Amino acid sequence: MPDRPEPLPGTAPAPATTPRRSAPQRIAVISASVGAGHDGAAAGLADRLTAQGFTVDRQDFLDVLPAGAGRLLCGSYHRLLTWAPEGYQHLYRATDRASRPGLVWRALFRSAERRLLRGLAPDTCAVVSTYPGASQVLGALRLRGRLTVPALTYLTDFSVHALWIAPGIDAHLAVHAVPAAQAHAQGAAGVTVAGPVTDARFTPATDGQRPAARTRFGLPAQAPLALLVAGSWGVGPVRRAAAEIRATGLAVPVVVCGRNTALVEELKQDGIAFAFGWVDDMPGLMHACDVLVQNAGGLTSLEAFAAGLPVASYRCIPGHGRTNAEALEEAGLAAWIRGPEDLAPVLADLLHGARGSDQRAAGIALHRSAPGPVPAVAARTGHRPDGTPPSQGPGGPRWRRQNRRRGRARVVAAVAAVVATLTLGIAAPLADAFGHAPGGIIAVTHYLDGDRS
Template sequence: MADGHAVDRWDLLDLLPARAGRAAGSLYHRLLDSAPWAYQRIYTGTEQAGGAGPAARALLRTARSRVLRALPADTGAVVSTYPGASHVLGSLRLAGELRIPALTYLTDFSVHPLWVARGIDRHLAVHEVPAAQARARGAAEVRVCGPVTDPRFRPARGGERAAARKRFGLLPGVRYALLVAGSWGVGPVRQVAAEIRACGVAVPVVVCGRNQALARQLAADGIEHVHGWTDDMPNLMWACDVMVQNAGGLTSLEAFASGLPVVSYRCIPGHGAANAAALDEAGVALWIRDATGLPAALESLMEGRTGLRQRASGLSLVPADPALGPAATIADACLPAERPAASGPRRAPHASGKPGAPGRRSGVRLGTTFAPATAVWASAVCTAVATGQDAPVLLRAVQHRIDPDARNTSHPAAVPAAENLP
């Protein structure tokens, strides 16, 4: 946008026929809530098989023509932040039906085989750990370009921390642990909140997302600071001393950008545990595997050298120069020096964005499948894997949009935020 690009945003699930995408999303939610063991089996099965089975691939093929129709003729590049979308785009590229660059932004620190699709031109990674995993799985042209987060997520300055505490009714001199569990509030959130309170090291502050039942249960448990869907996660992060998460999605990246140390604890199965391992390997988030280690880990992150190291590691992920970040890499792919004319979505000629501003590329579109990427803001989602080897359902990745005027994060605004995504 700020760089002169128009951005169109599509959710792949909306492009599947007969409301199949919505049904798949509901099933995915139910699996995480009621049968996490089944989701773990699906995740492990597809990982061992190296990807989705024939039924899942058949379902994705039904979206091909709809994806093509969704792209305006002047589209310059298409960015996927969801494995299923990457496979649709890759197949279109291989068939010659999509003649513009297709990129995958790897939103997680762990890379499941479903993330890597043949035909994708470029894979973008947050850190070298997921980049190495992607290369090992055969991904084409992997680049490390850092996270995509709203610019509001940054370390607190001056009196911002004190003001944030006052805003949320948090007391000075008390240490607080921010507990997040995605927009659905999945996982053993009540248990973790109780354990944090019982260990006496920090007071839990819980964000439940859209899970109103969970918020009521936590209030009945005596947890004092409980929030539902909130549009002020930057201030909430400034107000707290450490963040406890269970999925490793965008909220973790936002915490890194805010200078808030992160711990992974009692993670949801599948991508939650895989992300915890990758974050721990990268040295940006401590993974607590046993309840006995919780008090010491929280203490070291809030007051010890571990916390100082992790703050520095997290902040180092955010490019100091926006020209080195994901949006610039996407824009670079969108506008190569020369591209032969072809039918279908293609690069538009340079155009002036406004009088007196030559060279602005306002006529160029970045088509995005599932979430947008712009020169200033971009969105990302946490991983949601597709299906078992022969399972008939495509599991959902919930979209996240960073919007300066309407943001809800208990993991997005007007749409679920990735920090609140499972």
């Protein structure tokens, strides 16, 4: 019998018989159509998982809530932001202080469990949530052993509200060390700095792209342009912000109003010449502009970082808009302009000064510093080339062994947290650990899940 040919370098030896090709591993991604940020992150994650050979199923968490409760919840949130923003601020703060969701929230989440489980294919090997309500349901299912595959949360915000952290979730993936530190401080399990997910079209503009984009959108050829965004709903004091940017004389405001068509007309009546509704080519519009001014700190900020735009947070919406602004400023990624008296000097520095150069570099570095969440998700699927089965869910022997280790880890973590807080604060030591850890994905896995009440 002739010898088998030597394998090429970096490949496995050829088997004696050709194995049957295994089906792609299936991962479910659960988002919520509340605005566009959660869905945008889910779409980017799904695209990258698919490119790596996974089969991806998408679910909208609002659809699994009973009797139209999801749409009612979304509509109420929208109306609260529009008509009573400070009421939303109080609600956000009250729920952020709670150690666990209130009775109404728990009842609502419990009612979604069966429908969510029915939506998972039998061969699903992991579930990823980009919405806090979905994470609460998945965590509860994991704790009771009804969901036997890993459940992960991809934190889409730079600030981490308490609802994001659900006992039972196996891992929490953050875009930066600042939200990772906040999640860890709240007892999140498997905290990992995975990096952001944005469309690959968001890149710094070349010399040729900028004038072409300005021509395509009918924008001034030479004037500095400030791109003002307010999410897909176009909420917040957008008209006031646009007028104040124009009054500085430093930049021409270019406003994107999302699906708020009434706001477009109001801005034009105010004399804001460049007001757009929903824009499909946001990468092109960012190529045309010189600075981004935003009020919510969501996906658009991450896109601007990838596009090389300096970012300012101004006249932020209540709740997550303000906490995201604070976290982005702490990360050195965006300036938080707290009052109109600071608008002109900060804009000038972002457009022409060192602050703008520093933030452009920091934003681009954010997208290059970590490989994104796909490797972290893949590592949690439990499937390996040697056929190792998925890890057992809560209740099995392996889970009990892990839980004993978690008890010891809680003691170690508590001591470490006290030391860190009394010296440099939690963000600094975590950021240092993230910066020096090997391997590209930087994990701080203390496994502090369990009852936080």
